[in-house]
């Protein structure tokens with residue numbers, strides 16, 4: 200079987216960590232900076248970083264329209280943290296004029312854990328995963344509303360939603376790529392193979 204060709208949006212953020220996990224899982228990785236790069240891939244990972252910066256750079260590089268079109272065309276995508284924000288149809292706490300690519304029928308609140316709890320690690324039960332998944336949260340967003348088209352994959356105590364899926368789209372508030380955790384990336388690659 201030929202290796203799936205997947206992109207990591209490489210404008211800002213933890214691009215390398217995602218590329219390393221995807222390569223370790225047998226994928227061919229393209230770093231996506233321009234529309235021509237996006238045209239080469241069968242799926243796209245949106246990394247953690249600063250969603251407002253990635254949003255601006257995507258417009259500078261003319262990638263915002265092509266990414267929106269790819270979402271609409273059903274390209275599998277996985278967003279972590281800032282990447283989840285970028286895939287959300289609605290956000291709160293965005294910086295002035297901040298936009299998203301959209302696709303996930305959810306509302307995401309940026310920096311939802313406040314200054315005192317900037318980052319933490321925990322074990323999460325995830326719908327479909329065989330064992331609890333270690334999850335690292337860094338200035339993480341929360342999913343504050345889940346529309347009828349999206350569904351919840353994981354929540355913190357108190358029902359705070361931190362992982363969602365909708366069709367070929369997947370989003371997590373946390374960073375599995377920082378724990379050597381591969382369940383989400385494998386799920387993403389399964390979707391890429393199924394769509395190809």
Ligand code: GLN
Nearest residue numbers: 247248249250280281338
């Ligand atoms: N706080 C960042 C944002 O709003 C996300 C942080 C992260 O990706 N680790 O974009």
